[in-house]
Amino acid sequence: MVAKLTRAERQFALILLGLMALCGLVMAAGANDDLFALHGGLILAVAVGLSFLVISGLDAPEPPPERLAEYYDAPSRVAIVLTMGWALFGLAVGDWVAWMLAYPHLTVDAAWASFGRIRPMHTTGVIFGFGGNALIATSFHVVQRTCRTRLAGQFSPWFVLLGYNLFCLLAVSGYPLGITQSKEYAEPEWYVDLWLCVVWVTYLVLYLRTLAQRREPHIYVANWYYLAFIVVVAMLHIVNNIAMPVAWNHSRAYSAFAGVQDAMTQWWYGHNAVAFFLTAGFLGMMYYYLPVRAQRPIFSYRMSIISFWGITFMYMWAGSHHLHYTALPHWVQTLGMTFSLVLLVPSWGSAANALLTLNGAWHRVRDDATLRFMMVAAIFYGLTTFEGSFMAIRAVNSLSHYTDWTIGHVHAGALGWVAFISFGALYSLTPALWGRQRMHSAWAVEAHFWLALAGTLIYVFSMWNSGVIQGLMWRTYDSGGTLAYSFIDTVVAMHPYYIARAVGGALFLAGAGIGAWNVWMTIRSPDTVSQPAGGDRPLTILAGE
Amino acid sequence: MFGLHYRLEKHGMALLLGIIFVTSIGGLVDIAPLFTIDETVEDAPDMRLYTPLEVAGRNIYIREGCYACHSQMIRTLRDEVERYGPYSLAVESKYDHPMQWGSKRTGPDLARIGGKYSDEWQVAHLIDPRAVVPQSIMPSYRFLSTTGLRTDDLGLHLKALSRVGVPYTDEMVTNATADAIAQAGADGSDGLTTRYGEATQARLFDGDPGKVTEMDALIAYLQILGRLTNAAHANSPPPGE
Ligand code: HEM
Numbered sequence: 111m112v113a114k115l116t117r118a119e120r121q122f123a124l125i126l127l128g129l130m131a132l133c134g135l136v137m138a139a140g141a142n143d144d145l146f147a148l149h150g151g152l153i154l155a156v157a158v159g160l161s162f163l164v165i166s167g168l169d170a171p172e173p174p175p176e177r178l179a180e181y182y183d184a185p186s187r188v189a190i191v192l193t194m195g196w197a198l199f200g201l202a203v204g205d206w207v208a209w210m211l212a213y214p215h216l217t218v219d220a221a222w223a224s225f226g227r228i229r230p231m232h233t234t235g236v237i238f239g240f241g242g243n244a245l246i247a248t249s250f251h252v253v254q255r256t257c258r259t260r261l262a263g264q265f266s267p268w269f270v271l272l273g274y275n276l277f278c279l280l281a282v283s284g285y286p287l288g289i290t291q292s293k294e295y296a297e298p299e300w301y302v303d304l305w306l307c308v309v310w311v312t313y314l315v316l317y318l319r320t321l322a323q324r325r326e327p328h329i330y331v332a333n334w335y336y337l338a339f340i341v342v343v344a345m346l347h348i349v350n351n352i353a354m355p356v357a358w359n360h361s362r363a364y365s366a367f368a369g370v371q372d373a374m375t376q377w378w379y380g381h382n383a384v385a386f387f388l389t390a391g392f393l394g395m396m397y398y399y400l401p402v403r404a405q406r407p408i409f410s411y412r413m414s415i416i417s418f419w420g421i422t423f424m425y426m427w428a429g430s431h432h433l434h435y436t437a438l439p440h441w442v443q444t445l446g447m448t449f450s451l452v453l454l455v456p457s458w459g460s461a462a463n464a465l466l467t468l469n470g471a472w473h474r475v476r477d478d479a480t481l482r483f484m485m486v487a488a489i490f491y492g493l494t495t496f497e498g499s500f501m502a503i504r505a506v507n508s509l510s511h512y513t514d515w516t517i518g519h520v521h522a523g524a525l526g527w528v529a530f531i532s533f534g535a536l537y538s539l540t541p542a543l544w545g546r547q548r549m550h551s552a553w554a555v556e557a558h559f560w561l562a563l564a565g566t567l568i569y570v571f572s573m574w575n576s577g578v579i580q581g582l583m584w585r586t587y588d589s590g591g592t593l594a595y596s597f598i599d600t601v602v603a604m605h606p607y608y609i610a611r612a613v614g615g616a617l618f619l620a621g622a623g624i625g626a627w628n629v630w631m632t633i634r635s636p637d638t639v640s641q642p643a644g645g646d647r648p649l650t651i652l653a654g655e
Numbered sequence: 656m657f658g659l660h661y662r663l664e665k666h667g668m669a670l671l672l673g674i675i676f677v678t679s680i681g682g683l684v685d686i687a688p689l690f691t692i693d694e695t696v697e698d699a700p701d702m703r704l705y706t707p708l709e710v711a712g713r714n715i716y717i718r719e720g721c722y723a724c725h726s727q728m729i730r731t732l733r734d735e736v737e738r739y740g741p742y743s744l745a746v747e748s749k750y751d752h753p754m755q756w757g758s759k760r761t762g763p764d765l766a767r768i769g770g771k772y773s774d775e776w777q778v779a780h781l782i783d784p785r786a787v788v789p790q791s792i793m794p795s796y797r798f799l800s801t802t803g804l805r806t807d808d809l810g811l812h813l814k815a816l817s818r819v820g821v822p823y824t825d826e827m828v829t830n831a832t833a834d835a836i837a838q839a840g841a842d843g844s845d846g847l848t849t850r851y852g853e854a855t856q857a858r859l860f861d862g863d864p865g866k867v868t869e870m871d872a873l874i875a876y877l878q879i880l881g882r883l884t885n886a887a888h889a890n891s892p893p894p895g896e
């Protein structure tokens with residue numbers, strides 16, 4: 111890792127780490143509250159740890175200049191390992207949370223371990239830890255292959271990857287300590303948000319510079335999606351997190367927005383975090399790995415154009431479907447509902463494009479569990495977006511809102527779409543990046559597939575059931591015209607479904623465990639394939655530059 | 656159209672600007688008018704501010720993630736109004752930075768929980784929910800009644816809130832710590848009620864005359880929920896749909 115950097119780059123890294131350590135020290139020493147001090151200490155510790163790594167490689171010989179004529183895959187390799195690590199963490203915490211809802215005493219009697227503090231560890235761990243690292247790993251890989259050029263930076267990819275993981279670490283360590291601003295999917299406090307800003311802008315610049323030095327006339331579809339993911343997440347993140355800190359050395363800040371304006375801003379953010387983090391980024395993944403694995407070209411170029419601009423344009427209007435029948439003005443609710451319905455067209459456009467690409471490769475889908483992961487992902491993508499558009503209808507939302515139906519929808523998307531497409535991409539990418547013929551065990555990929563599918567189906571069906579039952583019980587009247595059920599009646603009715611969901615989650619987690627083992631064994635396996643000359647390399651070489 | 660796109664795909668920056676332009680429209684149309692159209696938030700002359708103790712309690716509510724299980728937004732639906740009370744108005748969360756409307760009801764809505772139960776009930780319930788409601792799945796928050804409340808930085812909190820638009824006066828900011836202690840110490844000092852209104856509830860919320868605890872603050876907050884203004888009760892037309 112360090113040996114591949116030039117001396118000057120290593121020194122630059124050390125200076126940055128020194129600054130970071132200083133920053134941590136100032137935070138720890140000058141803090142107004144203990145939590146801020148703890149995070150300062152954590153930053154300091156990470157900086158010192160990374161410095162040791164850099165120092166140990168400081169005197170290594172200069173890397174050979176030929177490396178610049180090869181793809182830069184080391185950051186993606188580290189990102190893959192981090193992805194699997196976060197997956198295990200996030201899913202395990204998710205299953206713990208699920209068991210807590212079935213049996214509330216399944217936790218330790220301590221402040222940090224209560225449901226409300228652990229739940230955001232799950233959502234951040236899976237979305238940002240697992241999903242984000244998978245997106246970084248694959249975006250670095252895809253942009254180089256489709257532009258036939260090396261990443262436009264030697265140091266910045268490491269800065270993006272490790273800086274991003276520091277963000278995840280600060281976020282996830284903050285919740286059990288009690289650091290949160292309570293905005294869903296944007297829980298980290300102001301100083302962590304500022305850090306992410308720096309990292310994310312670097313990511314954007316790196317991506318744009320790599321696109322700019324491409325050796326292909328056209329920018330491939332997958333890159334449109336990755337680019338939209340990067341730039342729109344930056345916009346969303348900055349606006350939704352505007353806040354006034356209590357003091358420069360205090361962990362707490364107050365959002366600039368309040369009440370109804372805050373609600374709209376938050377769900378404009380929340381819905382589009384779904385759209386551009388959990389959808390656009392992963393569509394980028396799908397548009398590259400699915401055709402490559404199926405060895406078929408994308409079914410329709412025009413369909414991908416229409417879907418792309420449809421999704422980027424319409425998602426932004428739809429956030430208010432999270433606020434039906436609330437104090438939000440009626441016209442905004444109607445706007446959100448309308449656009450959510452039309453949104454189905456480009457969403458199904460993408461799903462159909464993916465499935466039609468597989469036409470003619472069904473025998474591969476049957477034999478290759480990796481491709482099957484991606485096919486199931488496309489199906490769940492179609493299903494979740496259909497369900498989403500349905501739930502955005504006011505009358506339907508009056509039943510589904512606040513219930514487990516939403517949780518079912520979330521996990522149909524999160525497990526069936528996000529996790530399936532990620533695992534499919536990782537199983538394609540891992541052997542390629544370590545120069546192996548294939549994954550260590552095809553059987554393990556198969557086992558992972560079926561465990562994940564079973565887990566997802568159990569999860570989603572139990573939540574659909576409990577959600578609809580709960581929604582109906584809340585609004586049932588008896589013959590006398592009074593509400594038939596007390597709230598606690600509905601809590602009791604959920605119990606069996608909560609157990610089923612937790613069991614489904616355990617299956618899904620077990621699958622991911624097998625996956626992590628398989629990735630690890632592939633990395634350690636000795637069977638390397640020699641690259642064919644002129645094969646997987648940037649075009650610069652071939653052009654004789 | 657596809658010809659145009661064919662050219663667009665050759666220019667990274669043009670693609671970037673296109674994405675920024677196309678994605679900005681929806682957000683601007685949805686959000687910007689909410690700040691300018693006056694009817695968005697109702698007028699409520701009787702709306703009062705959170706006291707420093709209630710601000711501290713609200714921060715505990717946020718820290719513990721109560722919003723992950725409880726909403727604070729009663730929708731304009733008949734069954735919700737009958738179960739929880741008059742539907743929520745925008746003005747009621749006017750000073751909520753950020754709002755706590757929530758998106759999941761694992762537990763009941765809390766928008767109008769203020770005054771529904773006694774302080775003793777709330778203390779017992781937070782210490783051990785299952786001792787009060789046997790089938791409950793709410794976590795227990797035993798540690799709140801033993802953890803002392805940090806009050807010395809409350810002035811800074813009020814100051815920050817005033818910077819984002821909550822009309823706290825300099826006098827309120829200066830007296831924040833004293834007001835918090837007074838409110839939880841039962842001896843409702845004159846200053847407190849003149850600053851925050853006669854209706855301010857000052858008492859031993861956790862029933863313990865010892866130190867001011869986080870339990871005091873959280874219960875002070877819960878008991879004020881839905882009672883910052885009477886607007887929702889005053890004009891409560893039958894719910895829409
Ligand atoms: C082992 C698999 C998983 C289990 C057992 C699990 C379990 C849970 C549970 C119990 C909740 C809280 C539900 C509630 O409050 O009622 C939750 C929320 C959530 N999970 Fe998962 N989860 C899993 C995987 C995932 C994955 C892979 C993702 C995303 C990529 C994800 C994203 C979310 C999100 C976004 C929420 C918040 C939903 C909302 O607030 O509406 N989960 N999960």
Ligand code: HEM
Binds near residue numbers: 495510522
């Ligand atoms: C056409 C596409 C989609 C539409 C129209 C849509 C619509 C909706 C609606 C109406 C809700 C319920 C809001 C509420 O009642 O509170 C919701 C919640 C949610 N959806 Fe979707 N959805 C779509 C696709 C997706 C996809 C692909 C995912 C991927 C994971 C996803 C993730 C979520 C999450 C995480 C929430 C929960 C937010 C929260 O309350 O915390 N959605 N969506």
